[in-house]
Amino acid sequence: MKSLASWMVSSRQRVYWIFLVLISTLSLALWYNHVTKLDVTVMANTGLRGYIRITSGKKDQFLDIHCKECALVSSSGQMLKAGKGKEIDKLDCVIRMNNAPTVGYEHDVGSRTTLRVVSHTSVPLLLKNETYYFRQSEGTVYVIWGPERNMRQDGKGQIFNVLLRTAKKYPQVKLYAVTREKIQYCDGLFQNETGKNRMQSGAFLSTGFFTMVLAMDMCDSIQVYGMISNDYCSQANHTAVPYHYYEKGRMDECRMYRVHERARRGGHRFITEKAIYGRWAAHKKMEFKHPSWTEREKVS
Template identity: 60%
Template structure:
């Protein structure tokens, strides 16, 4: 009888404890333990991971936001013309775009959503020319700006950073982050580790695609890259001729641009080399390439 009494008392205590926990949770932690699972991934969640190397304008706080399960990285390549991939791109959880590549007028091929836009310091003036499109209509977009220290410096009033400060004064709801000097060095180090060459000594400039892929690997669990050709594509006899940018038709052919930069002794983007590296990363990360489709090697 004593054993049964103890068992009954234990069950009662357990039940009371469960009821008390639910009541306390309902009152004290609506933002965490009681939140439905669908909301756990919210960028405002207190458990959102912190991404080192991304500094908010103007207060310098690090980037904090939830990871994305699936991401579309949308190339600015002319390969996107006629792709009719807009719906598929918009169907991904997060959409990453580069520089000033527009969606207006190209929705059927590139979609409409922009979760993150990675922008070179050289493209900031191009965004400023169309502030209504990029800043008034895209207040939910996270902007990541990269560039050399002399342009991006907070302490020495770099020209690009000053321009970003003015943007924030006009559109205070915007989310604008810059890469720190340490992050820029980190990206250079990755290039050297992958190629065996010092970026500066080899006369190489990293592309916005390089910084976008590094961010995507930090932010996204699965990455689908749209419109990026492989490193061997431009050497194929029957490769298609498309504009370097889908929104700048009539400009230099994409493959010609790639080859000119790859062979440049100074100030050249190593587009083909970068794609060789992306191919290797695809074997270690969950990265796929589509339109054209190719596999990491």
């Protein structure tokens, strides 16, 4: 009888341990499933959090793009007769600004456009040719920046409302807005670099500034085309070119830069911004290909 009782106790212990193992396995499986789902949720919300999708669908979609080598192509008249089109198109991603065209200028500026950074003031220019920008070029990503009064999302942001209607009309087009927090971050960058509060100094950051910041966010290395150095216009032998390569007959680039640099209110500090880019280039994989800043330094 003692042997039988001992056997029964031993059996109960085995059942007990088997039960514990099953419970532990089930708990581990539930934990793993929870973690896996959590990881998927986190992955779905990754991306560049300063740039949010403009859509009538799911909110809080951030720009998710990464490129090894980027061509950042300025709208400057420096690109006329540059002959850099093939060189630009060979890079992984090509970044352009506002409504700068490629058709008819392919030899100089290339034909590919991965992403455009667009000022709130240039949105109407895109809509004037919406068939080209939002149908023929639907693979392009558009990142729009603007002040809070125009980009607010409570129904009172005039430009944001226009962009939201555009997103509904062309749901396949990727439209993103620079967030208020990112614009404040860019203001902070400007102040850190210059010691001046942007708003108090009466300056507006240029589309080029927002484009450069985004390029540093999304690219491992950047090759810049069309941007002149901060001392270019002070050189006696500098070349006079149009402010934009696609707008002939307007004020030349250096004169436009000087007017804005001296403006008490509402000016872009183009020359100051170029000095900032030069300092960033010393710490980033950034090269100014045309005009070449290094070649000009050798000459001067």
